[in-house]
Amino acid sequence: MAAQQNSASHGTGLFFNLYGKSMNTGATTAWGWGVSRLIDALESTTGHNIDPTRLGVSGCSRNGKGAFIVGALDQRIALTIPQESGSGGAACWRISDDEKTAGKNIQTAGEIVGENAWFGTPFNTYAKATSTLPLDHHMLAGLVYPRGLFVIENDIDWLGPVSTTACQEIGQTIYGALGVPGNFGFSLVGGHSHCAFPSAETTDLDTYITHFLINNGTGDIKQVQTSSAKVTLSTYYSWTVPTLS
Known part of the structure; x- marks a missing residue:
């Protein structure tokens, strides 16, 4: 659908064959487009024994980045489970930059655009100036609302355990403000x-799968918020989280 061997991969793949190699779309968004076309086919055909209203998406590492974006972009995904997606997924660009400044060996936006073609070329302008971005990845989590989201991370420095924990706990405030805190679980278990x-993490994962894919999201679910990386959220924002409708 979209190649991602290195930063020179941009423009290669079926998505670009259709829309043109000059499209500035990143590989992960192209993957999301491809998943949406698969769901279109499931909805328009019969005999496959698949319920297109109970679909989940998951992946780890670079595929975790892709899974997160797929879940954000297609509202037909009932449950999104990105695993160890780190920068470009569960981590916030600004916090990762702060961690890098503090001496952590962590992947940052400036490094990620040189590594691969996961993000659209317009992002390159901001990669080394993340403080000028009008958004960050807690908002990516917000795009999944109100559907199920269970983010799984690790304590590997490169993935940014402080960044992923803070970013996703801030993301959870979006779900809380909108009245469905349990629909968004975050778990970081290291070692x-x-x-x-x-x-x-098996019990928590099974709970989310059962709730969203088997029981179709009916009833309440207890929010999961577990991490070996302890953060103080007031370090990253100073506003009072509102109650939204």
């Missing part, structure tokens, strides 16, 4: 290899 799912 395991990248993309190796820890057994400690």
Whole structure:
């Protein structure tokens, strides 16, 4: 759908064959477009024994970035489960830059645009000036509202455990302000290899799968907020979270 071997991959893949190699769309958004076309096909055909109203999307690492964006862009996804997506996924660009300044070996926006073609070329302008961005990735989580979102992270420095924890806990305030705090769970359990799912998160994962994909999101669900990386949210914002309708 969209190649992502390196930063020179931009413009390669089926999405660009259709819309033109000069399109400035990033690979992850092109993946989202492809998933949406798959759902179109499921909705317009029969005999596949798949309920298109109970679809989940997941992936780890770069595929976690893609899964997060797919869930944000297509409202037909009932449950989004990005795993260890780090920068470009669960982490906030500004916080990652702060962590880098503090000496952490963490992936930042400036590094990510040189590594691969995951993001559209207009983002390059802001990659080394994230304070000028009019948004950050807590808003990416907000785009999934009110649907199910269960973010899984790790304590690997490159992924930015402080950045992912703070960013997603701030994202959870969006769900809370809109009255469905339990629909957004965040869990960071360390001590395991990248993309190796820890057994400690099985119960929480099963709860979200059962609630959104089996029970169709009916009833209440208790919010999950677990992380070995402790943060003080007032470090990152000073406003009072409103109650929205």
